[in-house]
Amino acid sequence: MTAPSVLVLNSGSSSVKYELVEPDSGVSLAHGIVERVVDYGEALKQVFAELPDLDGLVAVGHRVVHGGNRLYGPTLLDDDTIAIIEELAPLAPLHNPPALLGIAEARKALPDLPHIAVFDTAFFHDLPAAAAEYAIDRDIAERWHIRRYGFHGTSHRYVSEQAAAFLDRPIGELNQIVLHLGNGASASAVRGGRAVDTSMGLTPMEGLVMGTRSGDIDPGIMFYLWRTAQMSVEDIETMLNRRAGVYGLGGETDFRELHKRIDGGDEQARLAYEVYIHRLRKYIGGYLAVLGSTDVITFTAGVGENDAAVRRDALAGLNGLGIELDDGLNTAKSHDARRISAEGSPVQVLVIPTNEELAIARSCLALCDGR
Ligand code: ADP
Numbered sequence: 001m002t003a004p005s006v007l008v009l010n011s012g013s014s015s016v017k018y019e020l021v022e023p024d025s026g027v028s029l030a031h032g033i034v035e036r037v038v039d040y041g042e043a044l045k046q047v048f049a050e051l052p053d054l055d056g057l058v059a060v061g062h063r064v065v066h067g068g069n070r071l072y073g074p075t076l077l078d079d080d081t082i083a084i085i086e087e088l089a090p091l092a093p094l095h096n097p098p099a100l101l102g103i104a105e106a107r108k109a110l111p112d113l114p115h116i117a118v119f120d121t122a123f124f125h126d127l128p129a130a131a132a133e134y135a136i137d138r139d140i141a142e143r144w145h146i147r148r149y150g151f152h153g154t155s156h157r158y159v160s161e162q163a164a165a166f167l168d169r170p171i172g173e174l175n176q177i178v179l180h181l182g183n184g185a186s187a188s189a190v191r192g193g194r195a196v197d198t199s200m201g202l203t204p205m206e207g208l209v210m211g212t213r214s215g216d217i218d219p220g221i222m223f224y225l226w227r228t229a230q231m232s233v234e235d236i237e238t239m240l241n242r243r244a245g246v247y248g249l250g251g252e253t254d255f256r257e258l259h260k261r262i263d264g265g266d267e268q269a270r271l272a273y274e275v276y277i278h279r280l281r282k283y284i285g286g287y288l289a290v291l292g293s294t295d296v297i298t299f300t301a302g303v304g305e306n307d308a309a310v311r312r313d314a315l316a317g318l319n320g321l322g323i324e325l326d327d328g329l330n331t332a333k334s335h336d337a338r339r340i341s342a343e344g345s346p347v348q349v350l351v352i353p354t355n356e357e358l359a360i361a362r363s364c365l366a367l368c369d370g371r
Pocket of ligand 1: 181182183184211253254255256301302303306307
């Protein structure tokens, strides 16, 4: 019998990423990306043209960025749940509307299969109130659903589970810090498998310095730019989302290029790197305090999995806190889950490749099977 497979779709503002996965074995049967998408119907036609036969296909999993307060578990998509995601569009204007277009076309193409949404916010749904709430007017926060939702949750959950499995320890007894450092970047503190803090907030703009996003800034900057520099709300939003972060400071988003420029004496690139590392260290220190102590710190995503210098500089000089890297392990090239802390370091430092598609596929199969 053919093993069950799930088609995972990630419909973004200009691309549709797809992966056909066998959740049980973790085998990826096909994956790809359709870029410069204008018409989502056409994009899905292209996806189906590129896919092998779909004999074992049992469900279509859709990555949806924002689930708001009402949607958090893997959610069967029907007219009612789709209407809720539509209502959430103002909270995630860049992300939820294209996901909905992808969902609509995929449901037309595969009407007999269950379509399931898995939300980036889900893992952080039950953050403790102290971490989830902003210190703003309570009535306004409630009326407008303003709280810290957190994002990259599928990755933080998956990586924290994989870290426990790698260490062969029950997740329930581990304190963990997970650093998802890709183009977007976020940190989380996880106690016993449950997220207790995360760096992204109402939107994915809060927290760490990212490829093109500023992360934390003084909200006063926005009023100042609006009033004094006469920038519009749209200009400010675009600047903070697309022309800030490592790119805004150093003119580059890719860390490989950034290092080359630093090596060539580019002071702007150096500043960008230093601001990035400084912010990252503040979050690591903050989460150590939130947790009291941590058993494991895990790096994941493009930068976290590949950039040994970022890992070294993020944790340099923290021996007094029980964090000691092994230089050889840190710089060894590998695509596997691995330990990079020194033998005897009280805190284990790991690199674990994230796999959001597999995590989404497993959530979908679990929902289909009632597992
Ligand atoms: P996304 O958030 O788009 O999913 P990824 O997790 O794929 O991003 O991370 C992309 C980033 O990873 C790139 O912008 C680049 O800075 C970084 N990256 C990828 N490979 C390497 C590498 N070998 N060394 C350093 N950085 C890398």
